[in-house]
Amino acid sequence: MQFQFANQGLGWSDTYFLAQGVLNTIRLAVAATIVGTLAGIVLGWLRTVSVTVRFITAPFIDIVRSVPMIIQLILANSFLSLLGIGASPFLFGTVALSLWMSAVTAEVVRAGLLSVPLQYRKSARSLGMNGLQELVYISMPLAFRTALTPWIGLVLSLIKDSALAGVVGYVEYMRSTQILITRTHETWLLLMGAGLFYFIICYPVSRYSRRLERRIVV
Amino acid sequence: MIEIRNVRKTFGALTVLKGINLDVNKGELLCLIGASGSGKSTLLQCINGLEPIQGGEIVVDGVSVHDPKTNINTLRQKLGIVFQQYNAFPHLTALENVALAPRVVAKRSRKEARALALKHLEHVGLGSKADSLPSQMSGGQQQRLAIARALAMEPSYMLFDEVTSALDPELVGEVLETMRLLKREGMTMVVVTHDISFARESADRVAFLHQGEVCEIGTAGEVIDNPHKEQTQKFLRREKRQPLEVA
Amino acid sequence: MNGYQFYWSIVWDSLPLLLAGAWVTIQITVLAFVIGTLIAMPMAVARQRGEGWAYRFSTGWVELSRNTPAVFQLYIFYFGLGALHINIPSYAAVLLSVSFNNAGYMTEIFRGGLTAIPRQQMPAARSLGMTGPQSFIHVIFPQMFKVIFPAYVTQGIWGMLNTSLGMLVGLQELSGATQYAQSASFRTFEFFLATALIYYLIAKALQFSSQLVFRLIYRS
Numbered sequence: 001m002q003f004q005f006a007n008q009g010l011g012w013s014d015t016y017f018l019a020q021g022v023l024n025t026i027r028l029a030v031a032a033t034i035v036g037t038l039a040g041i042v043l044g045w046l047r048t049v050s051v052t053v054r055f056i057t058a059p060f061i062d063i064v065r066s067v068p069m070i071i072q073l074i075l076a077n078s079f080l081s082l083l084g085i086g087a088s089p090f091l092f093g094t095v096a097l098s099l100w101m102s103a104v105t106a107e108v109v110r111a112g113l114l115s116v117p118l119q120y121r122k123s124a125r126s127l128g129m130n131g132l133q134e135l136v137y138i139s140m141p142l143a144f145r146t147a148l149t150p151w152i153g154l155v156l157s158l159i160k161d162s163a164l165a166g167v168v169g170y171v172e173y174m175r176s177t178q179i180l181i182t183r184t185h186e187t188w189l190l191l192m193g194a195g196l197f198y199f200i201i202c203y204p205v206s207r208y209s210r211r212l213e214r215r216i217v218v
Numbered sequence: 219m220i221e222i223r224n225v226r227k228t229f230g231a232l233t234v235l236k237g238i239n240l241d242v243n244k245g246e247l248l249c250l251i252g253a254s255g256s257g258k259s260t261l262l263q264c265i266n267g268l269e270p271i272q273g274g275e276i277v278v279d280g281v282s283v284h285d286p287k288t289n290i291n292t293l294r295q296k297l298g299i300v301f302q303q304y305n306a307f308p309h310l311t312a313l314e315n316v317a318l319a320p321r322v323v324a325k326r327s328r329k330e331a332r333a334l335a336l337k338h339l340e341h342v343g344l345g346s347k348a349d350s351l352p353s354q355m356s357g358g359q360q361q362r363l364a365i366a367r368a369l370a371m372e373p374s375y376m377l378f379d380e381v382t383s384a385l386d387p388e389l390v391g392e393v394l395e396t397m398r399l400l401k402r403e404g405m406t407m408v409v410v411t412h413d414i415s416f417a418r419e420s421a422d423r424v425a426f427l428h429q430g431e432v433c434e435i436g437t438a439g440e441v442i443d444n445p446h447k448e449q450t451q452k453f454l455r456r457e458k459r460q461p462l463e464v465a
Numbered sequence: 466m467n468g469y470q471f472y473w474s475i476v477w478d479s480l481p482l483l484l485a486g487a488w489v490t491i492q493i494t495v496l497a498f499v500i501g502t503l504i505a506m507p508m509a510v511a512r513q514r515g516e517g518w519a520y521r522f523s524t525g526w527v528e529l530s531r532n533t534p535a536v537f538q539l540y541i542f543y544f545g546l547g548a549l550h551i552n553i554p555s556y557a558a559v560l561l562s563v564s565f566n567n568a569g570y571m572t573e574i575f576r577g578g579l580t581a582i583p584r585q586q587m588p589a590a591r592s593l594g595m596t597g598p599q600s601f602i603h604v605i606f607p608q609m610f611k612v613i614f615p616a617y618v619t620q621g622i623w624g625m626l627n628t629s630l631g632m633l634v635g636l637q638e639l640s641g642a643t644q645y646a647q648s649a650s651f652r653t654f655e656f657f658l659a660t661a662l663i664y665y666l667i668a669k670a671l672q673f674s675s676q677l678v679f680r681l682i683y684r685s
Contacts, residue, residue: 066622066668067661068629070640075661078654082469123305123364126266127319127371128294137318141309156532163534167633174536187548191540195533202532 010184021176022197024090028172029159031094036101036158037151043102044109045135057106064103069161072096077168089170093162101158108150112143152209156202163198173197219244219279220265220375220408226273227260227430234260236430237274242375247407249417249438252427253453258410259302261427262377265408266299279374295323298368299377302384304360306352312339312363313348316370324371338366342396358389362396369400376400378409414457418442426450472652476659479646486642487663493560493638494625494671500560501567501624508568509575510601523572530569535627538562543634555636559628567624574620578613579605611683618675622668629664639663 046053064072076096081087116139124134166175177194181187220242227235234257242248250258263269265276267283267290276283281293307315316335320326326334339345342362352360361381368376378397382390394416401407401420411417417424417438424441426434426449434447445451476483508523530538542565543558553561582605590600610617632640639660647656 063661063665066626066665068626068640068664070629070632071657071661071664074653074657078657082654119301119303119305120307122268123301123307123367124319125291126268126294126297126299127367128291128323129319130291133322137322138307142307145309160534163536164630174534178540181544185548187544191537191545195529195537195541198533198537199529203528206532 010180010186010189014180014184017180018173018176018193021171021173024170024176025159025162025172025174028090028093028097028162028165028170029155031090032097032101032158032162033155035094035098037105039098039102040105041109044106045113047106048110048113061103061107064100069096069100070164070167072100073164073168089165089168092168093165093170093172096168097158097162097165100161101154104154104157105151108147108154109143111150112145112147113139115146116142149209149213152205152212156206159201160198221277222261222265222274223277224274225261225264225271225276227257227264227269228272234430235264235271238427238430238432240425240432240435242406242408244406245404246422247401247409247420249421249424250408250410250427251412251414251417251424251441251453252433256427257430258427259379262299262379262408262410265377266294266297268299291323295371296374297377298365298371298373298375299379300361300364300368300381302380304352304357304364304384306355306360306363306367308352311349311351312344312355312366315352315363316367319367320370334370335366338370339363341369341399342366343392356389357385358392361385361389361393365393365396365400375406375408378407378411380410380412383412412457414442414454426453428453471655472650473655475650475652476655479656482642482646483639483660483663486637486639487667489556489631489636489638489642490625490628490640491667493556493563493628493631494621494667497560497563497567497624497628498621500564501571501620504564504568505571505575506601506606508572509579512572512576513579526565527569527572530566531573535562535566536630536633538565539630539634555631555634558634559631559636559638562630563624563627566627567620570620570623571617574613574616575609577616578609581612582608614675614679618672621675622671625667625671626664639667 043057047057048054073093073096076099077089077092080092080095085091120138120142121134124138125131129137162172163174165172166178171179174194177190181190184190220240222238222240222242225235225238226233238257238261240248240261250261252258260269264271265278265283271284278293278296281288283290283293306312307318310318313332313335316338317328317331320334321328321331336345336348339348342365344359344362344366347355347359347363352363355363364381365376381397382393385393390413394413397407397409397416398420409417409421419438421438423435424438425432426441426445426447428449434441434445434450440446441450442454445454507519508526511517511519511523512527514520539558539562542553542562543555546553546558586604586608587600590604591597595603628638629640631638632644635641637645643656643660647653650656
């Protein structure tokens with residue numbers, strides 16, 4: 001699949017190449033997080049209030065969670081190409097990861113909303129708030145508290161899954177690592193760099209979210 | 219004035235209210251007493267429109283509560299309600315709990331709402347707790363907070379749904395004291411309670427509900443000290459055998 | 466759709482190839498599930514203890530497996546070991562990396578389950594003369610599995626999804642076999658849609674059979 005250049009050692013120009021990979025990973029993760037989360041909040045809310053929506057969207061949520069991300073990426077790629085929509089690997093990656101993110105976020109949002117005790121909602125309505133005001137000022141903030149930690153976990157999963165976007169031709173950090181390994185055979189150095197990159201992003205966040213979870217329980 | 223006309227309420231096959239007729243007059247404190255399951259809490263939630271009814275009508279100051287044309291959210295501002303479980307919103311401080319509805323429902327400015335909230339917190343003796351979260355307050359304090367929150371909408375009527383039942387005995391007094399304060403100030407109140415001694419001492423009128431109907435109604439002296447109906451006598455005998463919650 | 470004609474019969478013709486791949490997927494899934502479980506049980510106990518070298522070892526494992534991409538873990542086993550002239554087949558590399566990942570996640574799931582078990586259970590078992598390991602095997606773990614069962618099964622399915630990375634190291638599990646089968650025809654969409662369906666069916670089958678096992682074991 002790849003062109004085999006003459007064996008060259010790692011050079012300073014490769015740092016630029018890797019930095020590009022870092023930026024691409026961040027770009028993809030941020031885009032998919034934002035799109036997926038917003039869509040997931042709307043979907044989760046709709047799934048909470050409407051039985052019809054819950055019924056219609058159940059297969060989507062079920063399938064997204066039972067099919068490997070790598071397959072979802074390939075399907076997004078080939079489907080969008082069939083439709084003739086662009087040929088941007090960034091778009092393919094964002095679509096696939098956002099779809100996944102929206103499905104799993106919807107479930108977290110729904111669980112959060114369902115965890116809001118009825119009595120608070122009744123109190124809010126008794127003060128004259130309408131349904132929307134109750135949602136915005138009472139249910140959403142309370143659901144946010146329960147949903148925050150699991151949502152952070154989803155973002156972490158998304159960052160790690162973005163390492164697969166190489167299969168649709170998107171050169172994020174893992175892909176750039178792999179390209180350099182093929183050329184330089186500096187396997188361990190480059191792999192350690194990749195491991196460190198993801199670890200440095202994910203570890204502090206997961207530590208923080210575990211602390212947060214303990215605090216919220218109180 | 220609240221007029222309750224022939225109100226029927228069912229949950230599936232279960233009929234909870236079988237045609238209730240009751241008037242609440244301006245400025246009076248009406249106590250609803252009765253065994254659990256007699257329908258008194260349900261009636262209270264129907265007055266507020268939190269529960270739909272299957273027959274009859276409830277009219278508050280000339281406006282029918284369950285008429286689909288009625289703007290229920292506007293009407294509810296007239297009807298403060300306090301529940302058994304103190305439902306202080308856990309994510310908001312005491313002040314924010316009280317200021318929220320004036321701000322978003324009554325469209326007061328942020329500053330006005332704050333001032334109003336502080337006034338009502340001080341009114342129920344929680345001025346010093348304004349910045350506390352509900353989790354940092356006792357049950358009695360939370361219940362007084364719920365009262366202040368309802369009062370901040372400046373309602374014409376206050377509905378109390380067994381507000382002391384979930385409290386530790388030593389915290390009941392402060393909540394009852396707040397309710398007596400409201401009565402002295404002339405608030406119209408409907409109080410569902412198990413506390414017969416509170417009813418005897420504070421109520422202008424007492425209604426005894428039995429199996430979804432108003433069985434007996436009159437002054438506290440008539441209904442509690444001199445009941446005519448057999449069911450009322452039986453209920454009161456049973457209640458008196460239990461240790462009284464002393465205010 | 467620019468007049469695109471779906472062409473399913475070629476997928477149908479390749480079905481035996483896909484099913485052979487699915488069989489590899491199931492093998493690795495089950496093996497990695499078992500291996501992960503066996504490693505995670507002692508690691509969870511060590512994590513619970515909160516000190517000592519075993520605690521530090523399992524903590525390191527847990528953090529590494531949870532905070533790096535699964536594909537990175539696979540590359541370590543495949544390309545990393547390869548660079549050290551330890552050439553293991555892609556089958557073994559996928560099995561090891563999915564087991565590694567499973568073990569890390571399961572350790573945390575098990576630890577969560579262990580904290581849910583009343584403290585007196587352990588002294589109660591020991592007071593009957595059981596050794597530490599005996600107490601865990603006969604008293605603690607059976608209770609733990611009941612508590613964590615849903616999360617445990619979810620992790621098993623996650624492991625199954627992770628086996629699809631085999632495609633990246635030339636293993637002909639379900640994804641790899643699909644990649645191979647479609648390369649002659651370029652009917653990518655049809656092939657991978659069929660594969661998605663097979664993954665979905667495997668996931669459902671795993672879920673269903675694990676619920677059956679749960680009911681058999683715990684009679685509930």
